[in-house]
Amino acid sequence: MFDMNLVQRGARLRRSPFFNATQRHGAKGYTVYNHMLFPTCFADFEEEYWHLLNHVTLWDVSVERQVEITGPDALAFTNMLTPRDLSRCAIGQGRYVVITAEDGGIINDPVLLRLGENHFWLALADSDVLLWARGIALKSGLRVKITEPDVSPLQVQGPKAKDVMRALFGDPVMQLRYYWFVETKLNGIPVVVTRTGWTGEVGYEIYLRDGSRGDELWERIMEAGRPHQIRPTGPSDIRRIEAGILNWGADMTLETNPYEVGLDYLVDEAKRTDYIGREALRQIRARAPERKLAGIEIEGDRIEMNAVPWAAVAGGSGAGRVTSAIYSPRLKKNIGYAMLPASQSALQTRLTVTIPGAGDRKAKVVPRPFIDPKKDIPKS
Numbered sequence: 001m002f003d004m005n006l007v008q009r010g011a012r013l014r015r016s017p018f019f020n021a022t023q024r025h026g027a028k029g030y031t032v033y034n035h036m037l038f039p040t041c042f043a044d045f046e047e048e049y050w051h052l053l054n055h056v057t058l059w060d061v062s063v064e065r066q067v068e069i070t071g072p073d074a075l076a077f078t079n080m081l082t083p084r085d086l087s088r089c090a091i092g093q094g095r096y097v098v099i100t101a102e103d104g105g106i107i108n109d110p111v112l113l114r115l116g117e118n119h120f121w122l123a124l125a126d127s128d129v130l131l132w133a134r135g136i137a138l139k140s141g142l143r144v145k146i147t148e149p150d151v152s153p154l155q156v157q158g159p160k161a162k163d164v165m166r167a168l169f170g171d172p173v174m175q176l177r178y179y180w181f182v183e184t185k186l187n188g189i190p191v192v193v194t195r196t197g198w199t200g201e202v203g204y205e206i207y208l209r210d211g212s213r214g215d216e217l218w219e220r221i222m223e224a225g226r227p228h229q230i231r232p233t234g235p236s237d238i239r240r241i242e243a244g245i246l247n248w249g250a251d252m253t254l255e256t257n258p259y260e261v262g263l264d265y266l267v268d269e270a271k272r273t274d275y276i277g278r279e280a281l282r283q284i285r286a287r288a289p290e291r292k293l294a295g296i297e298i299e300g301d302r303i304e305m306n307a308v309p310w311a312a313v314a315g316g317s318g319a320g321r322v323t324s325a326i327y328s329p330r331l332k333k334n335i336g337y338a339m340l341p342a343s344q345s346a347l348q349t350r351l352t353v354t355i356p357g358a359g360d361r362k363a364k365v366v367p368r369p370f371i372d373p374k375k376d377i378p379k380s
Helices: 019-024 045-054 074-081 129-138 161-169 171-175 211-228 237-242 278-287
Strands: 029-033 036-041 056-060 066-070 094-096 106-108 111-116 119-123 145-147 152-157 181-186 189-194 203-208 230-232 291-298 310-314 317-328 333-341 350-355 359-366
Touching: 019 056, 019 211, 045 056, 045 237, 056 161, 056 211, 066 074, 066 129, 074 119, 074 129, 106 129, 111 189, 119 203, 129 145, 152 161, 152 211, 161 171, 161 181, 161 203, 161 211, 171 181, 189 211, 203 211, 211 230, 237 317, 237 333, 291 317, 291 350, 310 333, 317 350, 333 350, 333 359
Parallel strands: 056 230
Antiparallel strands: 029 036, 056 152, 066 119, 066 145, 094 111, 111 119, 152 203, 181 189, 189 203, 291 333, 291 359, 310 317, 310 350, 317 333, 350 359
């Protein structure tokens, strides 16, 4: 069993309802995400990647903590947090959104679920939106209640995910469209099932609504998945980079805005109601961003994932940085993202990337995502 003293001393960090299950099933590493322990791997990272591509995997992503917004003015308040127009989000539908600061910076990029006319969940990346939202609500004059509910998601991801979900919930769950969800029960366990994930593969998330039943839910999923070779794994950075998925804290932060990182489609420019950061984003759009997050290929031997940003320059001038980089086993290439001056972000621009301890590598700007640009796989 993994020695938790290597990660944590004391009770400051929270454990998920599935923590004991991840220990039983052999988690080999943990990180800290949203003040909670997050299992990162159960086997070799590349081995887990291939299993995701060929079979089905189970992830404990309880670290996607929820901010629940309810009350008579919940729609108006939640709509104020994001550039996306939530009036066009139906009950039972999810949306990928950005939450922006007054200067247009990205505070978080959660998946939003609309459970009722004035009932929302924000499934968070690794930053403190609960405190942000409660601070905004304090002076807003709007009638809202903002809490962290007892909700803990799991992800079932991979080409055989549908088989597992059908075994668990029957045929009705097969009718779920991409980014829609249903509230249901599994043998009396209250859950929300969404057609979402962080892989670019066919996937679902199962949001547990009673933390006391985490062990039971985990084992029921494993039992249903056994005929389909289900395995618990950590998140696959290889697959998410291939798919063009960004990681908050690395590829985007409070210091970046949606136009810089290619998330401008999350800014509804015709949105009628005001939101935090609207004027700043209007000005950024009008003058065009000075830097852009680009896809890159890095030449040479396979690389390990970068633990720090790497320097990237074009033509010996201009400061850029590689935010995420990794080796793709099926593409047989080193791929990643680099934040570059806008003038140096055009396709085929030649770069030099400096890898600490390994020297300089040639690289070039390429289209992203690297695989399945129309998201045909997860929508299938």
